[in-house]
Amino acid sequence: MTRDSVWDRVAEGLTAHGVDTVFGLPGDDMTILEALERSGIRVVLVRDQRHATYQAIGYGRISGRPSVCFVGKGPALTHAATGLLEARSQRHPLVLISSGVPLDRLGTGAFQELDPIEALGALTVGTIRVDEDTVAGGLADAFRLSRGRGRGPVILEVPEGLPSSSAARVGPSQRRRTSPDVPLPDVVRDARRPLVVVGGGCSDTGFGDDIVALVDRLGAAVTVTASGRGVIDETHPAFLGVSGLYAPDGAAAILRSVDVIVALGSRLEETATFGWNTGLAPGCRIVQVLDDESEFTPAWATERIVADVADVVRAWRTALPTVSADPSWSAAVAAAHVALRGGG
Numbered sequence: 001m002t003r004d005s006v007w008d009r010v011a012e013g014l015t016a017h018g019v020d021t022v023f024g025l026p027g028d029d030m031t032i033l034e035a036l037e038r039s040g041i042r043v044v045l046v047r048d049q050r051h052a053t054y055q056a057i058g059y060g061r062i063s064g065r066p067s068v069c070f071v072g073k074g075p076a077l078t079h080a081a082t083g084l085l086e087a088r089s090q091r092h093p094l095v096l097i098s099s100g101v102p103l104d105r106l107g108t109g110a111f112q113e114l115d116p117i118e119a120l121g122a123l124t125v126g127t128i129r130v131d132e133d134t135v136a137g138g139l140a141d142a143f144r145l146s147r148g149r150g151r152g153p154v155i156l157e158v159p160e161g162l163p164s165s166s167a168a169r170v171g172p173s174q175r176r177r178t179s180p181d182v183p184l185p186d187v188v189r190d191a192r193r194p195l196v197v198v199g200g201g202c203s204d205t206g207f208g209d210d211i212v213a214l215v216d217r218l219g220a221a222v223t224v225t226a227s228g229r230g231v232i233d234e235t236h237p238a239f240l241g242v243s244g245l246y247a248p249d250g251a252a253a254i255l256r257s258v259d260v261i262v263a264l265g266s267r268l269e270e271t272a273t274f275g276w277n278t279g280l281a282p283g284c285r286i287v288q289v290l291d292d293e294s295e296f297t298p299a300w301a302t303e304r305i306v307a308d309v310a311d312v313v314r315a316w317r318t319a320l321p322t323v324s325a326d327p328s329w330s331a332a333v334a335a336a337h338v339a340l341r342g343g344g
Contacts, residue, residue, distance in 0.1 A: 006132060006162040007032045010097065011039035013139040019066050021059060023052040027072020027099050029160055049076050053083020053153075057092050061203055061230055066143065070097040074112030077120065077155070084123040087153040090200040090227040091265070091295075093146035094153040102161040103131060116155045125152040132162045150292035151201060182307045184319040187285050191260035192326045194220040197243050199266025200227030201290060207310050208232045211264065214317040219326075220262070221254055221333040223247070225272040228265070237334045245274035250340050254333060255279045263288045265309045268300045276300070 010032070014022070021042040026032055036043050046052045052069040060067030067087075071080050077098045087094040101110040116127045126145035130138035138156055146154045188194070196215050202208075208231045215222045215238055223243040224231060232239065241248045247255075256279060266272055268288060288301035289312050296304050305312060 005031055005035060006135060006158060007035035008038065009135045010139065010158060011035040011041060013136065014041060014066075014068060015039050017066060017139065017143050019068050021063075021065065022068045022070060023055040023059070024070035024097075025049055025052055025072070025076070026070065027076055029072075029099055032070060032097075032099075049080040050083050053080050053087065053094065053096065056096075057083070057087055057090070057094060060092065060094070067092065067094045068097065069094070071099075072112075073099045073101060073157075073160075074114045076112075077114060077116060081120055081123060084120060084153045084155075088123050088125070090203065091151045092153070092200065092203060092227075093143075093151050095142045095146055095156060096153060097156045097158060100129065100157040100159040103159050104161075106159075116157055120155065123153065124155055125150045126154040127157070128154065129157040129159065130162075131159070148291075150295065182305060182312050182315055184316050185287060185303060185305075187260055187303065188218075188262060188287055188316065189320065191218065191220075191262075193257050193259045193329045194218045195255070195258045195261045196220045196222045197261060197263045197266055197268075197272065198222065198224045198228040198231050199264060199268075199272070200225060201265025201309055202228060202231045203265075207313070210310065210313045210317065212236060214313050214320075217317050217320045218262075219330045221258070221336075223251070225266050225269075237337050238330075239337055240333070241340060244270075244272040244276070246271070247275065248340050250336060252279060254336050256281055257329070257332075258284055260284070261286045263301070264313065265290065267295045273300060 019041060021044060022036065023044045023046060025046050033043060044055060046055065049071045052071060056067040056069040071077055080096060101113045121127060128138045128142055142154045142156045146152065198211055202211060212232055220238060221240050222232065222238050223240050225243050226246060240251045240254060258281060261284060263286060285302045286300050287303045287305065288296060289305045289307065289309050290296060291308050293306045
């Protein structure tokens with residue numbers, strides 16, 4: 001085979017975007033494996049397309065590297081649908097690269113033909129089909145969409161039979177677009193018994209330290225949603241476990257005393273808010289910060305902020321006064337943390 005195939009250019013582009021490991025199960029075209037091997041990217045082969053998505057998500061969350069997996073076309077892609085749903089629910093940036101039928105056979109009922117937009121569009125934040133001239137832009141768009149507003153999985157389809165060419169090269173991904181300055185709401189500034197809820201939209205690497213700094217500045221308790229696990233250090237003295245359905249019994253008393261909840265990167269879905277209808281103090285205010293207006297849950301937020309969550313956290317931690325929360329609240333939270341960890 002040529003050493004400048006379309007898959008070589010895909011592999012080169014993945015390297016430019018910081019990818020060092022991919023997970024997958026190739027279809028009939030094994031060219032992708034040779035191209036990835038030449039590029040130096042580590043390939044973890046799996047026996048099930050779902051495993052490719054799950055492992056890519058887990059690797060991305062732990063390593064901070066991009067989450068990338070690859071599968072074949074048609075039924076191989078639909079077999080990965082559960083993993084796409086997982087990434088969509090976690091709002092985790094995942095790029096799934098699939099093969100597809102040749103471009104000149106689209107719409108002909110070709111063997112294993114599947115329109116990814118029609119079949120799986122609801123499970124993704126974008127689907128992209130490239131040709132020999134758009135590999136560069138397609139890859140850049142896939143990474144941009146997966147990390148942008150409404151962060152989640154993107155399908156990048158590379159049709160079979162694309163000619164080789166050295167004309168298109170892939171450059172590094174675009175820098176993250178920052179949000180306009182978001183003023184610190186008075187309700188957050190004046191909170192005396194605050195709680196920060198960390199959702200899956202905060203899972204970008206390096207973001208956890210900023211959240212912890214905000215928690216410290218607020219003097220807040222902090223919990224995570226199921227998809228927010230791993231974002232912050234759970235040994236932090238203000239950490240009180242998972243929010244909602246999976247909350248430890250000992251956290252209920254703290255929840256009843258909260259006056260302001262700051263929900264970062266969480267849609268406040270049912271599992272994250274289980275028990276809130278009876279467990280929150282009357283008049284508790286909920287400030288929800290998301291980067292996608294369509295993700296808000298009408299039932300909970302008393303104030304909605306649409307902006308990049310990282311930008312909001314960094315701006316607010318600077319704007320907050322040195323002392324915010326009631327010192328007795330911080331002490332109660334720390335005691336609850338110790339008790340939940342079996343220390344008293």
